[in-house]
Amino acid sequence: MDGKREQWGSRIGFILAAAGSAVGLGNIWKFPYLVGENGGAAFIVLYLICVILVGLPVVIAEILIGRTVQKNPVGSFRELSKGNPFWIAVGGLGVFTGFLILSYYNVIAGWSLGYVIESIKGSFHKLENPEAAGQLFESLSSKPQWTLMFHGLFMIMTVIIIYAGVTKGIERASKIMMPALLGLIIVLVIRGIMLKGAGDGVRYLLKADFSAITGKTFMLALGQAFFSLSLGMGALLTYGSYMSKKENIVYSAVNIVALDTFIAILAGFMIFPAVFAMGLEPAQGPSLIFNILPIVFNSIPGGYVFRIIFFILLSMAALTSTISLLEVITTFVVDEFHLKRKTVAIVLGGFVFLLGIPSAMSFCGWENFTIFGRTCFNFVDFISANIFLPLGGIFIALFVGWFWGIRKALPHLQQGAASFSGFLALLWSILIRFVAPILILLIFLSGLGII
Ligand code: PHE
DSSP states (O other), X not given: OOSOOOOOSSHHHHHHXXXXXXXXXIIIIIHHHHHHHTTBHHHHHHHHHHIIIIIHHHHHHHHHHHHHHOSXXXXXXXXXXXXXXXXHHHHHHHHHHHHHHHHHHHHHHHHHHHHHHHHHHTTTTTOOSHHHHHHHHHHHHTOHHHHHHHHHHHHHHHHHHHHHOIIIIIIHXXXXXXXXXXXXXXXXXXXXXXXXXXXXXXXXXXXXOGGGXXXXXXXXXXXXXXXXXXXXXXXXXXXXXXXXXXXXXXXHHHHHHHHHHHHHHHHHHHHHHHHHHTTOOSOOGGGIIIIIHHHHGGGSTTHHHHHHHHHHHHHHHHHHHHHHHHHHHHHHHHHHHOOOHHHHHHHHHHHHHHHHHHHHHTTTTOTTOEETTEEHHHHHHIIIIIIIHHHHHHHHHHIIIIITTHXXXXXXXXXXXXXXXXXXXXXXXXXXXXXXXHHHHHHHHHHTTOO
C-alpha cells in the first residue's frame, strides 16, 4: 500500500505510545520477581546503571534511525547502509525477535485477562495460602482450553487496535490506557503501603544486598533493561518512523525511559509491601503475581475490588506492549511487500497465535518437552530477551556510532532538538560508541559464562 505514511497526532501521543510499549509485563510481572530473587535494592541499582549508561543512549539511537528513514527496521537499515546485507540482516533479526517475543508474551497477557475473569467470578475468595493459589494457577494454566482461549482473545484485542491504524488505533488506545494505568498503580501502592507490616516490604526494597550480585545478575539486569525498554528489536525504531522531524527525540526518549523506570519501581512498591504485610516470601520467581498476589488481596479490606483492578491494570499494560510488537512485524510486511495493513494485521495475528501454542503448552502437557534443557516457553524467552535483544542493542549502537557515524547521525538528531550539542552531544557519542557496546558485550559474555 503506497500512500503517505501515518504520523503521530501529537508529541504526547508518541510518548504515551512508546512508554506504553515499554511499560508492560516486564515492569509489573518480571521486574518485581527479579528484584525479589536477586538481592532487592542491589538489583535495582544495577538496573539503573544499565538503563542510564546503555538504555537511554540506545533508545535515542533507535528512535533516530526510524525517524530519519521513516521505514520498518529492515527498510531503515537497508536505506542507511546503502543495501549492506549484514545490516539488513540486523533489521531482520529485530523483526524475527518481535515475532518470538509476541508469541510467548501474549500467553502471559492471556493469563492476566483470564485472571480478570476469575477475579470477577470470585475464584480466589476461599484460598488460604500460596499453595492453594498455586494449585488454582496450575489447574487453570494446565487446561489447554483455558490458556489457548485467552491467548487467542488477547491476540484478537491486539489485532483490532493494529487494524485501526497508528493514530486511530495505537495512539488513541495508549492515550486512554496509560493514564488509567498510572492512576490504578498509585491506588494500589497507597493501599499496599497502608497495610500493617508493610514497612518490611518497603525496607526490603530499599536495602541493598550486594553479596547477591554476580556476572549473571548483571546479565539479568541488562536483559531486563532491554526487555523493559522494548529495546534492540525495532519497536522504538518503528514508532520513531511515525514521528515528525519537528519533534525532539532526546526529550521524548528521556520521558519514555523515566516513565518506564518509574513504573517498574512503583510496581515493586505495589507488590512487596503487601506481600510482606501478609508474611509471605518475596523470592517466588515468575509465579509471584499469579500465585501470591491473588491471595494477598484476601486479607485486604476491599480486596475483591482491588484484585480486579490489579489484573485489569496488568492486562492493559500488556496490551500497550503487544500492539507495539505486532506493529513492528505488520509495518515490515506492509512496507516491504506493499500489502494492505488491515489484512496483514489479521494474518500475522493468526500466525503469531499459532507460534505461541508451544509456549502455552509448556504449562499444559508439554512440560517435559525441552530445548537445551528449557521448556519451549523458557527457551523462547531466554533466546529473545537475553540473547537477541542485547545483540540487537550492540548492533544498533555500532551502527549509529561507527557505520552511519556520529557526524552524519547528529544533524538528524538535532532536527527538533537544536540545543542538543556541545557537551551533551559528546556524552551521547561516547556512550553510544564505546560504553554501550563494550558494556553490553562484557555483560553478555560473562552471563553466558564465557568470561
Ligand atoms: N517492554 C515490554 C515490557 O516490559 C515488552 C516488550 C519488549 C515490548 C520488546 C515490545 C518489544 O513488558
